Amino acid sequence: MITKQFLSFLFSFFFYITFSYSQEVQVAVKDSTNVEQLNEVIVSATRTIRQLSSLPLPAQIVAKKEIESTNTLRLNDILNEQTGLTTVSDFGGGEGIQIQGLDSQYTLILVDGVPLVGRSAGTLDLSRITVGNIKQIEIVKGPSSSLYGSEALGGVVNIITDTPKNGFKGNLNYRIGTFNTHDIGASLSHKKDKLAINAFINRYSSDGYDLIKTDDFNTVEPFSNYTISTKVNYQFNKGTNLLVSGRYYTQNQNSVPSSNLNGETDTDEWNAHAKLRHRYNEKWSSYFEFYATRYKAKETLESQNNPLFSDSFYNQFLIRPEIRATYKPNKKSSFIGGIGYNHETLDRTDFNVKPEFNSPYVYAQYDGNPTEKINLIVGARFDAHSEYKSQFSPKVALRYEVNDKIALKSSVGYGFKAPDFRQLYFEFSNPGQSYIVLGYNVLFEDGELKPENSIGINIGADYKASSTLTFNINIFRNNINDLIEDYLIENQDLPIQFQNNSINTFSYRNVNNVYTQGFEINGKLKVNNQLKITGGYQYLIARDKDAETKFENGEIFARIGNSADFQLKKSDYFGLANRSKHIANMKVFYTIPKWNLDTNIRGTYRSKYGLSDTNNSQGYLDKYDNLIDGYTIIDFAINKKLHTNYTLGFGIDNLLDFTDTQNINNIAGRLLYGKLNIKF
8 A cells, every 4th residue: 555655656746747847848858968977986896986887896876966955864864765775773773774685784884985983782873974064975785895894794885075166165054844853054165276175064953752652751862963074185286185084973862761760872973084195107196094083972871769870881992094005007907905904992881891903904906997898806805803813805896898788797705794892892791680691702712703704796787778768787695604693601501600500691603694685676767957767676585594494394383372383384484684575766856947946756665574583483583473564755855946045945754654653763754844055
C-alpha cells in the first residue's frame, strides 16, 4: 500500500510539471543539445583527481547543488537518499551508514581526506556533521584499505568542504521547523592574489521528540550544537601551496535514561589539518600532511537519592603525519606512494589502562591507460600495528570502454578493520545482573584478536543511451572473515584469577564468516535543463555462512508463543539483522527559470528487516520472527529566489507521516520547515 502511494505521488507530480509547462520544455530540449555537460571529478577513489565517469570503481558524488535544493541539514539525511546506502541507528541513538549490507563500523568517514574519530560503540554518528559548508560528498563502495587502511573495509565517504573563490563572498542560512528545530549557519570567504580564507559557523538545536507517549522520557531529548570551521590557503608560487584548516564541534544534550535518572551529555571535538604541496616539475610532485583530532564525550546522571549517580567519559586522540609523492611519466599513467604513522590513544570509563595504538603504514598505486580503451589501477598498502597482526591490503581495478556508449568495469580488493580499544581493553561489571565484560587483552596474555577482513568483488557496466539518459549496474560480493563478536566464556576456560561460578563473564572472539551480495542499478534522465529524474535500486542478500549450514542440516528450531519447538528449513533463514533485501530511491528535480523557482520530490523505500531473534531460534533471524515491515519516506522541497541574493524555501520531510514507535527511533514523523538564504 505504501509503495503504491509512493509511485502514485511521484508520477502525478511528474506529469503535472511536464504537461503544465510543455511549451517551455520543448524550447529547452532544443537548446539543451548544445549544452556541454561538465564531468564530475572525484579524488577519494584514487587519491588523485579523476573524472567520475572514467573510474573502474563503484563510486558516486552528491553535488552541492543537490544538497542546497533539498534543504538538507545533516549528513545522515542526504546519504540516506543515495542508492545502496542506508542510515542505521545504534542503541545510543547515533546514526551510521550501511554500504552494500556492511555495518556502519566498516565505513570510513573522512572530512577533506582525513578521518573522524569517536566511535564509542562502533558507529560514528553522522548527525553531528552539518552540510552547510559542503562542496560535494564522495562515496566509494567496496574495500578501500589499499589506500586508507583500517575501517575502510566496506567503503569510504569523503566530505569535501568549500574552498574560497575570488573576491569577498558571504552566505547566511536559517531554517526553522517542527519540534522547535532551528538551524542557522553563516560563511565568509575572501580570496585575493596568493591568500584565500574562509570561515563557517553553524548552530543546530531542537526540543527533541517523543514517539512513545506512555513512558516518562523522550525518544530524542532536547539538544543544541555548534560547528565552527576555518580554512586558509596560501599559494607561495606556482608550485608550492600551503593549506591549513580547523574544525570544532560541541553539543549539549539532556540525558534521561529512566524515570528516576536525569542528567546531560556533553560532546566536544576538534580537528587540525595542515598540508604543504610542492610541484617539482611536470612529472614530480609531493605533499607533507599533518593531522590531529580529539573527540571527548562526558555524561553525568543524577537520581533523587544520589546527586552524582554516575559520571562516564570518553576521550580519544589521534595524530597522523603523512608524506606522499606523485610521479606522472606521461599523460597516460601515474604512480603515487605514501608513508605515514598513526598514533592513537583512548581514555574512557571502564578502562583500567590508557591504551595506545601505534601503526606505521606505506602504500603505493599505479593508475594508467595501457591502451585507449583500458584503464588499470593496481595498488597495495602495508599496515604494521602494535596490537594486532600486520595487514597487507592489495586492490586491482579495470575499466574497458567497449564503445562510446558502453563501458565495463571490475575491481577486487582486500579490506580490514582492526580490533578497537573496547574489544581489547574493556572492563565493565554489572553486579546487579551478575555479569562482567572483559576485553581480549585483559583476559589473555597469549594469542591475539585478529582484524576483521574481507575480499570484495565488484563487476559493473556504464551505459550512456544518449546525452540525456544514462544507466549503470554494479554486482557485488563481500566475503567477511574473522568477525568479532561477544560471547559467554565457560568458567573453566578463564584464567584462574577470573574464575567465579556466580558471575557470567563475556569477552570477544573471532568467529563468524558472513557474506553480502547483490546488485545495484542507477539511472539518470535529464529531459532538459529544467527537468531531471534519477532513480536507484539495490538488491541485497546478507547471511552468516555457519547459520546457513545449521539451517540446512536441520539444527535450528523455533517456538512461537506456547507452541512446541519446530524445525526450521534452509528457506526459513532470513539473514543478518538490520538488512533489507530491497532498497530503492527516486528523485524528481524541476526548475522554472522565469519564476526563479526550483522544486523536487524524493522518495526512498526500504523493505522489511529484523532486529533480533524473537522466537528462540538460537539468535538467528527467520521468517517466523517479528520482522519490521517495509516503509516509504517521501520528502518535498520548493525554493523561490527573490531578486539575486535572497532565496525562500519550504518543505515537508516524511510527507506520509510514517512512524514505527516500537522499532524505529530515528524517524520522527512528518516535519514541516521554512528556510531563508541570503548571499552577498
